[in-house]
Amino acid sequence: xxxxNVGFSIxxxxxxxxxxxxxxxxxxxxxxxxxxxxFEYMLNSSLGVxxxxxxxxxxxxxxxxxxxxxxxxxxxxxKQLIQVEPxxxxxxxxxxxxxxxxxxxxxxxxxxxxxxxxxxKNATAALLSYYRTTVAGSFEQxxxxxxxxxxxxxxxxxxxxxxxxxxxxRQAGGHQSIFVEAGMIHFYLWQQLWRKLKGDFRVEPVFLxxxxxxLSNPHHxxxxxxxxxxxxxxxxxxxxxxxxxxxxxxxSIIYSKIVQKEENLSDSSAFFHLTDEIxxxxxxxxxxxxxxRILYPxxxxxxxxxxxxxxxxxxxxxxxxRVLL
Numbered sequence: 001x002x003x004x005n006v007g008f009s010i011x012x013x014x015x016x017x018x019x020x021x022x023x024x025x026x027x028x029x030x031x032x033x034x035x036x037x038x039f040e041y042m043l044n045s046s047l048g049v050x051x052x053x054x055x056x057x058x059x060x061x062x063x064x065x066x067x068x069x070x071x072x073x074x075x076x077x078x079k080q081l082i083q084v085e086p087x088x089x090x091x092x093x094x095x096x097x098x099x100x101x102x103x104x105x106x107x108x109x110x111x112x113x114x115x116x117x118x119x120x121k122n123a124t125a126a127l128l129s130y131y132r133t134t135v136a137g138s139f140e141q142x143x144x145x146x147x148x149x150x151x152x153x154x155x156x157x158x159x160x161x162x163x164x165x166x167x168x169x170r171q172a173g174g175h176q177s178i179f180v181e182a183g184m185i186h187f188y189l190w191q192q193l194w195r196k197l198k199g200d201f202r203v204e205p206v207f208l209x210x211x212x213x214x215l216s217n218p219h220h221x222x223x224x225x226x227x228x229x230x231x232x233x234x235x236x237x238x239x240x241x242x243x244x245x246x247x248x249x250x251x252s253i254i255y256s257k258i259v260q261k262e263e264n265l266s267d268s269s270a271f272f273h274l275t276d277e278i279x280x281x282x283x284x285x286x287x288x289x290x291x292x293r294i295l296y297p298x299x300x301x302x303x304x305x306x307x308x309x310x311x312x313x314x315x316x317x318x319x320x321x322r323v324l325l
Contacts, residue, residue: 004178004201006190009208010222011059011183012273013265016066018212019181020073026179028080030168031071032186034088042068043075062263080175084167087160090116112163119156126152139250139296146249150226154233158188165192172197184209185227188234209274222277224259225284226252243289250292251284257299257307258283286315 007022009015023029036056041047049068058064071081094117097107104121107114126149133145164186172178178201182189187205194203209222223231229248232239239245259280264272287295295314299307 002176002178002201004172004180004193004197004203005206006180006182006193006203007206007208008182008184008187008190010273010277011063013062013066013263014271014273015208015212016063016070018208019067020070022206022208022211023070023074023079023179023181024077026079026177028082028175028178029074030082030084030171030178030180032085032164032181032183033083034085034092035083039083043072043081045072060263062265082171084164084171086112086163086167087116087156090163091120094120115159119152119159123149123152123156134300139293142253142296143246143249146226146252147229147245150230150249151233151237154230154237157185157230157234158237161186161189162192165189165196168193169196172201184223185230187231191235212271212274222274222281224252224255224277224281225249226255247289247292250289250296251287254287254292254295254299254311255280255284257302258304258311260304283311283315286319291318 005022005026007019009019036052038047038052042049042052049065049072052068053061053064056064075081090113094107094113097113098104104117107117126145130142130145130149133142137145168178168180180189180193184207190203190205197203225248229245229252232245232248260273260276291314295311298310298314302310
């Protein structure tokens with residue numbers, strides 16, 4: 001039977017060798033990026049990687065650079081690489097539309113651009129509200145703003161993944177072996193592809209972190225508390241579990257302060273970011289809502305190093321007391 005593997009991964013340079021091994025086992029690769037007019041010129045080396053990346057807005061530049069070189073290798077081996085990200089394409093179209101002097105209310109009602117604009121607007125507004133509370137808000141206000149942002153972000157991801165699944169399904173016909181690149185948070189994409197293509201394809205999720213760390217535990221994942229909360233809202237938009245939602249939001253606040261954010265370019269075999277994220281997830285799992293409330297004023301304005309020390313000290317002291325009790 002024809003098969004599609006949806007590869008869930010982190011956007012870090014260390015994961016690229018694992019990605020290369022898995023992508024190389026497929027004939028067609030759908031990349032998680034909008035189409036670029038110069039993409040094929042980069043693939044065939046008519047355009048340099050640095051020149052290709054220069055005009056792009058990159059959140060993870062080293063990862064993107066490494067992926068470009070991988071994509072060149074795959075292209076040289078005869079693999080078909082297709083850029084598919086309709087939501088981001090729509091955002092670019094909206095930006096161009098507004099730059100031309102149009103107003104948001106000029107966007108056609110009930111059009112794709114209108115749905116994308118509204119989803120992006122809601123998520124951005126919720127994110128800005130969260131940023132404001134982190135500066136001057138109380139712990140409770142910050143927890144509430146995290147929950148509001150996660151709901152808005154989940155709605156955006158549902159639309160984004162639905163659009164991408166629809167386009168991949170449209171282009172999947174005639175291919176036997178497909179790899180779909182996806183960030184860890186896009187698990188809804190797998191469900192949508194499975195629903196659309198289950199009669200013609202075996203659609204399976206593949207977690208690259210498990211492959212990288214050679215983990216066999218099916219329950220292992222590197223979803224942070226914030227991602228867990230967002231995914232809960234993705235699959236259950238009407239979720240109403242105040243205690244659990246507040247706990248996940250509170251833990252996500254602490255997690256975001258202690259996880260390493262800058263791209264690490266050390267030996268990829270060490271899997272610096274994967275192990276760091278797993279360690280941080282394990283740490284915040286020990287925290288109750290009360291623990292997070294105590295830690296919040298101590299670390300809200302601290303840098304990563306100081307925040308990690310404060311959290312480690314709190315966990316060591318309080319966790320040992322709980323064990324003794």
